Amino acid sequence: MVAMLLRDRLVARIAEMGERPDHQRLAAEVLGIRNAPPELARRLVAQALVLEDRREEWALIGQRICAAAPTGPGVYQLRDAGGRVQYVGKSNNIRRRLRTHFAMRRWRGIKPELARVVAARWLEVGSELEALLREAEWIEEHRPPVNVQIGGPALASRGIPARLVRDVVVIVPSIEGGSAELVAARASGPTLVQRTRRSGADLQVHGPRVWRFFRGGTDPGIGAPARRLAPLVFSWLRGRGANATRLDPGDAAGAQEWRELLRVALGDERLFSERIVVLNSKIRSSARAPARRGTAATTLPRP
Incomplete structure (x- = not known):
């Protein structure tokens, strides 16, 4: 094996050099690293020997991790x-x-x-x-x-169209059966992920919580401060998430109407198979049948 041959060559050359091996020569001749300062060469040789000794143990650890x-x-x-x-x-x-x-x-x-x-x-x-x-x-x-x-991710470096940089809630599947993840992102950067049941049983609490998030309020149920990861959300919506269902909190006049928009979207059976559009608290269209031009929908324009 190439990796074992490297260690064998190091050990052989060290034995030839006796009690005071020339680490610079070892680095150049065996490791292929020329002109390394003496201390750096010594560390490189020592590191190479340790790594080679650990190879088989590392492989076994990898097998155990991957199996689980x-x-x-x-x-x-x-x-x-x-x-x-x-x-x-x-x-x-x-x-x-x-x-x-x-x-x-x-x-x-x-x-x-x-x-x-x-x-x-x-x-x-x-x-x-x-x-x-x-x-x-x-x-x-x-x-x-x-x-x-x-x-944090930089918005300017991602080439995201300005029309996608706006307050939004993206509804994506949850690892928990019967639930969905509400991924809320503000145009200013903060994000919040809220798991909620699709039956609407949690919306009495989760609806107002997400509503307050967009208005900059605090909620003891949120816990840690919101992270500024919105550029990741906008970038995903531009590409692989173009057909994901999303709601615009600006389409709701208040927390109660916002909760109703969430309830309607979460209850639709097509939620994770098509991009659905909610108008006036009712499902009006999907990705296969987009809303009429000029109609105020609760989703962002498709990229």
Whole structure:
């Protein structure tokens, strides 16, 4: 195996050099890294030896993690022995994605942080949009060293049409049967994800809660401050979420009317198969039969 040959070559050359090996020569001749300063060369050689020793253990850990992972969509964390999050990712199939992380072909170029992974944690979700938001939340919370993008998403860098940057609630499937996720996004950036039953049994509480979110109010049921992840929502609506059902809170005169709009949308059997449009608290059209031009609908224009 190529990886084992690398370690064998290092060990052999170190033995040839005796008690005081030349780490710069080792780095150049075996690792292919030339002109490294002495201290850096020493660390590179030591790191290479440790990584090669850990290869088989890493493979077994990967097999165990992948065997336990679910096959549905969600987000996941890769953690080291100290419980520190080294990487956060998302996938429509968590097990399949984890298998790519632990594929043996990746070992030769693996980052040291990923070589130290001993455990994984995941959260199953009902939709791609929720996975995008949960991933961003975890990255912001844990600041994992392997993730490239750290910090909130920038609206300007995503090329989102201005007509999509507005207050909106997107209704997506939930991992919990009989429920949906209300993904609320304000044009100014904050987001809120609220799980609610499609029967409408929770709307007495959840309807006003989402209504207050758009008006900048606080609600003890919301908990943590809203995160500024709206650019992810707008970007998703522009692309893969173009046919998702969404409501415009500006179409409701008050909290009671807003609750009724939610009730009608949640109760429609086509909710997750077509983009439905609610007009005057009634289902008026779907993605297959768009509303008449000039009619004020509770959905955003299709991209």
